[in-house]
Amino acid sequence: xxxxxxxxxxxxxxxxxxxxxxxxxxxxxxxxxxxxxxxxxxxxxxxxxxxxxxxxxxxxxxxxxxxxxxxxxxxxxxxxxxxxxxxxxxxxxxxxxxxxxxxxxxxxxxxxxxxxxxxxxxxxxxxxxxxxxxxxxxxxxxxxxxxxxxxxxxxxxxxxxxxxxxxxxxxxxxxxxxxxxxxxxxxxxxxxxxxxxxxxxxxxxxxxxxxxxxxxxxxxxxxxxxxxxxxxxxxxxxxxxxxxxxxxxxxxxxxxxxxxxxxxxxxxxxxxxxxxxxxxx
Amino acid sequence: xxxxxxxxxxxxxxxxxxxxxxxxxxxxxxxxxxxxxxxxxxxxxxxxxxxxxxxxxxxxxxxxxxxxxxxxxxxxxxxxxxxxxxxxxxxxxxxxxxxxxxxxxxxxxxxxxxxxxxxxxxxxxxxxxxxxxxxxxxxxxxxxxxxxxxxxxxxxxxxxxxxxxxxxxxxxxxxxxxxxxxxxxxxxxxxxxxxxxxxxxxxxxxxxxxxxxxxxxxxxxxxxxxxxxxxxxxxxxxxxx
Numbered sequence: 354x355x356x357x358x359x360x361x362x363x364x365x366x367x368x369x370x371x372x373x374x375x376x377x378x379x380x381x382x383x384x385x386x387x388x389x390x391x392x393x394x395x396x397x398x399x400x401x402x403x404x405x406x407x408x409x410x411x412x413x414x415x416x417x418x419x420x421x422x423x424x425x426x427x428x429x430x431x432x433x434x435x436x437x438x439x440x441x442x443x444x445x446x447x448x449x450x451x452x453x454x455x456x457x458x459x460x461x462x463x464x465x466x467x468x469x470x471x472x473x474x475x476x477x478x479x480x481x482x483x484x485x486x487x488x489x490x491x492x493x494x495x496x497x498x499x500x501x502x503x504x505x506x507x508x509x510x511x512x513x514x515x516x517x518x519x520x521x522x523x524x525x526x527x528x529x530x531x532x533x534x535x536x537x538x539x540x541x542x543x544x545x546x547x548x549x550x551x552x553x554x555x556x557x558x559x560x561x562x563x564x565x566x567x568x569x570x571x572x573x574x575x576x577x578x579x580x581x582x583x584x585x586x587x588x589x590x591x592x593x594x595x596x597x598x599x600x601x602x603x604x605x606x607x608x609x610x611x612x613x614x615x616x617x618x619x620x621x622x623x624x625x626x627x628x629x630x631x632x633x634x
Numbered sequence: 635x636x637x638x639x640x641x642x643x644x645x646x647x648x649x650x651x652x653x654x655x656x657x658x659x660x661x662x663x664x665x666x667x668x669x670x671x672x673x674x675x676x677x678x679x680x681x682x683x684x685x686x687x688x689x690x691x692x693x694x695x696x697x698x699x700x701x702x703x704x705x706x707x708x709x710x711x712x713x714x715x716x717x718x719x720x721x722x723x724x725x726x727x728x729x730x731x732x733x734x735x736x737x738x739x740x741x742x743x744x745x746x747x748x749x750x751x752x753x754x755x756x757x758x759x760x761x762x763x764x765x766x767x768x769x770x771x772x773x774x775x776x777x778x779x780x781x782x783x784x785x786x787x788x789x790x791x792x793x794x795x796x797x798x799x800x801x802x803x804x805x806x807x808x809x810x811x812x813x814x815x816x817x818x819x820x821x822x823x824x825x826x827x828x829x830x831x832x833x834x835x836x837x838x839x840x841x842x843x844x845x846x847x848x849x850x851x852x853x854x855x856x857x858x859x860x861x862x863x864x865x866x867x868x869x870x871x872x873x874x875x
Contacts, residue, residue, distance in 0.1 A: 359855055363645045402720075409670050410652075411722040457721065464728050465787045474728070477721035632779050 356523040358514040360419050360631050367421045367444065367506050367513040368406075368629055371495045372482070373522035373555075374428030379486035380523075380557045382445045382618060391523055391555055392484035394618040398405075399424075400480050404623050407479075416451040423502050424481070427495035429488030436483050439451060444502050454479035473501030492526035496534035503548055507541050515546045517628050521621060523555040525578040535585035548591055549611065551628055554581040556615035563614040564601050565589060572614065579614050586612040594625045636662070637833075639841040640859040644849060653811050653859040654678035656686040660740040662861045664755045665675040666811040668732040668783055672723070673715045677731035677786055680707045680714070685737050685750075692739055692748050696796050700737075700750050708786050730787030736770075738809055740801070740865065747807075749797040753781040760829050761805050765822065774819035777812055806833055807863040813856035817848055824872040833862045 378392040387394065403422065410416045423444035426434030433443040437455035445453075460478035463471040503516055506533050518538055541548040556562070564574065568588070572579045589597065589609045598605040600623045613620050642651035651677040652667035665680035667674030679869045684707035685700070692699045701759060711731060718727040734753025741747065749757050751770045753775050759767035782792035801807075808829060810818065821828045828848075845858055 361643075361645055408722045408725055411720070411726055413673065413716055414718070414720050414723050416722065439717065451720075451722065462725065466726075470789075476725055479721065571749070 354591075356515065356592050358512060358543070358545035360514050362418050362541060364445075364513055365419050365421060365510070366513075366514035366631070367423060367503070369423040369444075369499050369503065369516060369518040370425065371397065371492075371518065371520040371522075372396075372424070372426050372434060373490060373492070373524065374426040374434070374485040374487065375490040375524060375527075376487055377524050378428065381480075382557050383597060387618065389618075390484065391557055392486040395521055395555070395621070396482045396484040397481050398476070398618060398622050398625065402482055402629065403450060404479055406629055407447055410447050411451075416448045418446040418448050420447045421445065421506070422447060422450055422475070423499065425495050425498050426485060427491050428485055428494075429491070429560060431491050431494035431498050432483055434485075436481060439481070443498065444506075450481065451479075454481050455483065456480050466566070468571045487613075489527035490522065490524050491528040492522060492531045493528045493534055494518075496531050496538060500534060500538050501537060503507065507543050507548070513543050513545065514631060515543050515548050516541075517549045517551065519551050519553065519625060519628060520539055520582075521555065521559070522582075530581065531553050532581050532585050539585070539587055546590070547587070549587045549628070550585070551611040551624060552586040553612075553616050553621050553624060554579065554582055554614045555621065556617070558615070560615045562620050563618050564616075565603075565605055565607055565609040565612065566614070568610050583610050583612045583614070586610045592631075593627050596630070597624070600627070636864075637835065637862040638860070639779050639835060639838065641842065641845055642857050644855050651675065651857050652678060653857040654682045655859050655861055656682040656811075657861055658686050658690070660742065661680050661690045662738045662807070662863055663735065663807045664809045664811060664859050664861060665733045665735040666753070666755055666857065666859070668734075671731040671733075672713070672718070672726035672729065674731045674733060676715060677711050678733045679759050680711045681733055681735055682783060683707075684710070685735070690739050692737075692750065693741075693798075696748060696750055697794050700794055701791070701864075704784060704791075730785055732783035732785045734781050734812065735784055736809055738807060738863070740807075740863070745801050745803075745865075747799050747801055749795075749799070751795045751797075752784050752792050752814065754834075756810055756812075756815040757806040758810070758815075758818070758829065759799070759801065759805060760808070760833065761802060763830065765827065765829060767799065768815075768819060769797055771815070772819065774816045774823060777816040781812070803865060805865045807865070808832055809861045809863070811857060811859040813854040814848070814858045814860055817853035820852070832860055833864075835862075863866070
């Protein structure tokens with residue numbers, strides 16, 4: 354059965370984050386209770402997620418290399434999006450990610466108070482990705498970078514749990530039709546299954562999201578790009594069906610696409626959490 | 635008579651083993667530290683040491699005695715755990731540690747046993763070549779990735795499983811951490827039980843060979859701990875001199 358491979362230091366896997374950094378990402382989310390530019394909210398969500406991944410890989414003071422993370426921004430150009438000491442590197446083992454944040458901010462985290470409650474505590478919050486929003490949306494170039502990296506990865510890790518690609522965008526590709534590149538990414542495989550491509554379309558408006566539609570579901574008229582993102586996303590893999598069904602309150606199956614249209618930041622975070630939650634050895 | 639075997643996950647260093655077992659006279663405790671928790675090997679060890687301290691009679695009030703000992707174990711873990719330095723270690727240390735545990739106490743006088751468990755360390759009772767008990771789980775499909783765990787932190791603890799039973803002379807028990815337990819139940823379901831193999835392991839070499847073969851055949855790669863216990867009849871009181 355696919356998507357069962359053990360993830361260990363000997364057999365790590367990879368997460369690839371493609372982050373739209375085009376000009377429209379400077380628009381504010383206009384959803385209830387949130388007054389943040391999309392690029393700020395996405396960078397914040399990814400910094401938090403990367404931090405949580407590092408925490409999960411931590412054993413005492415060290416961080417074990419269960420994962421390699423690739424961070425690709427696309428706004429004007431497609432480029433590695435790590436900041437600080439990691440600038441210019443595309444894919445970085447989680448131990449090196451942990452060792453080289455750009456800086457530590459201070460954040461409040463709710464911690465156990467030992468009596469059944471939670472108390473706020475100030476903790477270090479590492480930052481690896483700075484928000485950016487400028488120019489066009491070269492999604493094809495970003496996918497090409499991901500494809501090049503993943504081709505090498507699956508060749509070097511043929512038994513690994515298949516890498517997962519999260520493509521987070523608010524607009525249309527401005528450097529061509531990305532369908533063929535998305536298919537090429539999905540066709541890459543290890544012995545445990547094909548590479549997983551999740552497409553998340555962000556909306557700054559308070560529109561209802563379309564979460565994990567069937568491949569046959571109708572999509573809103575007028576957006577030519579939505580079907581490209583939906584049709585070229587992976588089908589939901591079995592380990593994600595139940596947890597995503599739980600967060601959406603719907604019965605999902607492998608007939609549903611790993612695609613969210615008009616996603617809020619909350620829906621993005623839900624998908625990132627489920628998609629990176631794997632059992633470690 | 636008791637036998638204990640243990641090994642770490644394949645590919646890990648022996649120092650990374652995070653199960654723990656204490657085997658005393660008529661008492662066995664096995665704990666399985668949660669992989670992602672802080673200093674969980676230490677927690678597993680402190681846990682089994684506290685649960686097996688004398689006196690070992692839990693029968694007056696098994697859950698109450700269990701939790702009193704857990705409270706003491708928590709204080710010891712907090713005092714002995716490494717002082718966290720890095721940002722993630724501070725967060726993990728503050729969140730505490732966690733482990734699954736099972737405890738088996740044999741009473742010779744009335745041929746009873748007391749079992750307590752939280753999580754997916756299981757106790758198996760064998761009589762005459764047949765398994766007559768697998769507890770608290772008896773279905774290999776019931777072993778998930780989020781078993782209930784005994785935690786160092788938090789006021790809300792999972793419900794403790796509590797079982798009293800009887801044994802006959804020659805009954806044998808196995809206490810196993812989750813990967814082996816699930817594998818043993820899987821083999822039994824397939825009509826090829828491995829209990830006898832486990833109970834007759836000769837030495838570390840034969841245990842290592844067994845584990846390698848089992849992992850190759852589908853057992854989850856995890857720390858493995860197994861304790862075998864053979865009950866013996868109570869020594870009859872002598873009459874006269």
